Structures are given as structure tokens and as C-alpha cells.
Amino acid sequence: MLKEVASFDHQVTGVTANETGRLFVNFPRWTEDSEVSVAELLPNGDLKAYPDPRWNAWRNAQQDSLTATDHWVCVQSVVADKRGSLWVIDAGAPAQAQVLPGGPKLVKIDLASNTVAKVYPFGLDVAPQGSYLNDVRLSPDGKFAYITDSGTSGALVVVNLESGKARRALDGAPSTQFEKRLTVKVDGKPLQRPDGRGVQFAADGIALSPNGDTLYWQAVKGKTLYQMATDALQSAPLADLPGKVEKVGENGPADGLLIDNAGTMYISSVEDHAIKVRRGAEVSVLLEDKKMRWPDTFTQGPDGTVYVTDSRIPDMNFYNPKQGPALKTSLYKIVVKD
Known part of the structure; x- marks a missing residue:
């Protein structure tokens, strides 16, 4: 069963728990210019701008006055490495549109001092x-670090x-693209924008084997899970990599x-x-719950609890023009009965 841990007034995507149980969430600037992009979820349910208000000060209307290199522009994911650091992926593309100069970056934050330790900027x-x-x-x-790009290529x-x-x-390899002949449906109906465009997210979900030797990924608009040895991803010639991809199922x-x-893989079944x-080749349903509109990101706490965000993508005004720019979303924990 699902138990709600927190609710938010903005669209949440990412969640992560560190080795001591601290929880962090993020709110991408898709259909609204959220005041807080990365936050620590405090035990009382309050949100604390993280690592500080200055990093969260970016506003779409202030693009000429604030630098994208040292502010959160459009954060998609937060991941604690269980080694004392929080890692933040900033796509740098508000509304999933134009990539802003200096926006795309991977940021390492030291959780002991709550300060940015290093920024890895990405060029074009x-x-x-x-x-x-x-x-x-x-x-x-x-x-x-291994990152998925769910964009147009x-x-x-x-x-x-x-x-x-x-x-x-x-x-551009087949394994990282969305499957053109597949239509993502919600409640049995194709999920489409008013102009007829459906879901077109490419390589998105990503997982690493516990020993770190195998990376797994798949597209949202796709049914196939792929894998590759990480040593090949790290150093093999780029031209050789498509031939090293394996289909898992x-x-x-x-x-x-x-x-x-x-070693169990959790899968957010969005349809x-x-x-x-x-578990190996076997895929089974752990739980279904209609209140969960679009299960998005998982994390596991130090006590073994698995959490999942509900980003409610079908209810965005991308797909439902009557919906305002803001969405109320939730964070759940999975409670497995004996």
C-alpha cells in the first residue's frame, strides 16, 4: 500500500534519501516558475530551500540579471550517493524548451556543511x-556519474x-530513443497535448547494479529495458557502444x-x-493505486523504506489546458504488508 509522506503545492519530480535518512526533493520549472527548486524535506513536513535561498533565487523573468551557472534553472533530479554528498541534475531548459547558456550542470553538495562542493558544467x-x-x-x-537525456535526441x-x-x-542510438510506434496511455486513452502530440520522452529511467558494473535504462515512451557494462560506457570508443547494448526485457x-x-528493480508503471x-526476468505488479497519477522517481532510505514521487504529468496543462500552471503533488512511501 501507499502512505503519503508529504504533499506539495508544486510539481515534484525527484526525491532522494541520504545515509542518515535526510530527504530531499526538487521541483522543475515546467509549467510554473517555482520559488523553490531544490529543497530539504524536514521531519515536520516543511521545505527548506537547499543548499540556500541564493541558489534557488533564479526566476524565468530575471534571466538577464542572474547567472545560470550558479543558480537552479530547471532541476530534474536529486540523488544522494550515500557517501556524504547530494548530486543535483539541472537540465537548464525551463518548460523543457530552450537550453539556456550555462544552465545544464551536475552539482555536488556536501551534506555535512550544506555547501556546494563542485559544479560540473555541460556545454552544447x-x-x-x-x-x-x-x-x-x-x-x-x-x-x-551516468546521466540520461530524455530530450529530442x-x-x-x-x-x-x-x-x-x-x-x-x-x-541517437535506438536504445536511447523513444519507440515511435508506441503510444503512452493513461486510463486507457492516449496522453496527448491539444495539438495531438503525445508523450515523447526518450531515455529517462536509469538504474545501476549494486556493484556498479551494469547500467540499466529505458525511455518513458518505450517498453524495453536495456543494459550495458559500465566499463564500456566509461572508455570504449563511442562508435562501438551501440553494439555493446543488450536488451534485458x-x-x-x-x-x-x-x-x-x-537487487530488486522498482519500475514506475505510468500507464x-x-x-x-x-526480479531477474520476472516482472510483476507490486501495487496499484488510482490516487497515484504518474509514479515518477524512487529512492530508498537507510531503513529500507522505498519512497516514490507522484508528478501527476497527465494533469499538467501541457495535456489538460484547463489545469493551471501549478499542481498539487505528493511523496509516498511503499508499505508492504506481511
Whole structure:
């Protein structure tokens, strides 16, 4: 069953728990110019702008007065590495549209001091126009970051965290693209904008094996889960990478992925108001709940609790013009009965 942990007045996407149980969430600037983009969710349910109000001071109307390099522009994901740091993916593309100069970046925050430790900026060679950096996983040894790009030309981005160098992998390869013949449906009906455009998110959900040797990903508009050895992603010639991709199986259209401490993969089944789990080749439904409109991102706390955000994408005014720019959304925890 689902138990609501918190509710928000803005559209939430990412959530993460660190090794001591601190929770962090983020609110991308898709249909509204949210006052807080990254926040710590305090035990009493309040939100604290993180790491400070200055990083959250960006407003779309102030693009000429604030620098995109050291402010949150359009944050899509937050991930704690369980090694004392929080990592933030800023796609730098408000409303999933124009990529702003200096906007795309990966930011490392030291959780002990609550200060930014390092910024990894991405130029147009890594985050070109049309890109939308989506989610990130960190290698257990802390040397690499793997990022999905769910934009118009899907890809994976691999960042050497020691050198700061990043490369764009599988750009335009079939495994990172949305599946053209597939239609994402909600409540049995195609999810479409007024002009007829449907969901077209490419490589989005991402998961890393517990030992860090295998990366998994899939498109939202896609049913197929793919995998690749991380050592190939790190160093093999880019031209060789498409031949090293392996199909794992079919998950159905999904947004977030998580591999928990036991090796179980959680899958946000966006068409079914459901959460599925994959154990090896077997995929089964863990729970269904109609109040969960679009399960988005997972995280696992130190006590084993799995949390999931509900970003309510079908209710956005992208797809429902009668809906205002703001959405009330929720964070749930999954409670499994014995």
C-alpha cells in the first residue's frame, strides 16, 4: 500500500534519501516558475530551500540579471550517493524548451556543511539544444556519474568525476530513443497535448547494479529495458557502444527505476497507476493505486523504506489546458504488508 509522506503545492519530480535518512526533493520549472527548486524535506513536513535561498533565487523573468551557472534553472533530479554528498541534475531548459547558456550542470553538495562542493558544467557538445538531462546514478567508487537525456535526441552522458570530462554516448542510438510506434496511455486513452502530440520522452529511467558494473535504462515512451557494462560506457570508443547494448526485457512504459539493496528493480508503471518490480526476468505488479497519477522517481532510505514521487504529468496543462500552471503533488512511501 501507499502512505503519503508529504504533499506539495508544486510539481515534484525527484526525491532522494541520504545515509542518515535526510530527504530531499526538487521541483522543475515546467509549467510554473517555482520559488523553490531544490529543497530539504524536514521531519515536520516543511521545505527548506537547499543548499540556500541564493541558489534557488533564479526566476524565468530575471534571466538577464542572474547567472545560470550558479543558480537552479530547471532541476530534474536529486540523488544522494550515500557517501556524504547530494548530486543535483539541472537540465537548464525551463518548460523543457530552450537550453539556456550555462544552465545544464551536475552539482555536488556536501551534506555535512550544506555547501556546494563542485559544479560540473555541460556545454552544447554534451547538452545540445533539444536535450533534457533527466536522472543520474553514481558509481560506488565515486569516480563516474551516468546521466540520461530524455530530450529530442536521447543519449547517455558519462562524467569522469575526477577529471571533470564528460562524453555523450549512444546519441541517437535506438536504445536511447523513444519507440515511435508506441503510444503512452493513461486510463486507457492516449496522453496527448491539444495539438495531438503525445508523450515523447526518450531515455529517462536509469538504474545501476549494486556493484556498479551494469547500467540499466529505458525511455518513458518505450517498453524495453536495456543494459550495458559500465566499463564500456566509461572508455570504449563511442562508435562501438551501440553494439555493446543488450536488451534485458520489457517493462512497459515507465519513468523512474530503482535497484534496491536486495537487487530488486522498482519500475514506475505510468500507464497503470502502478509500481512493478523486476526480479531477474520476472516482472510483476507490486501495487496499484488510482490516487497515484504518474509514479515518477524512487529512492530508498537507510531503513529500507522505498519512497516514490507522484508528478501527476497527465494533469499538467501541457495535456489538460484547463489545469493551471501549478499542481498539487505528493511523496509516498511503499508499505508492504506481511
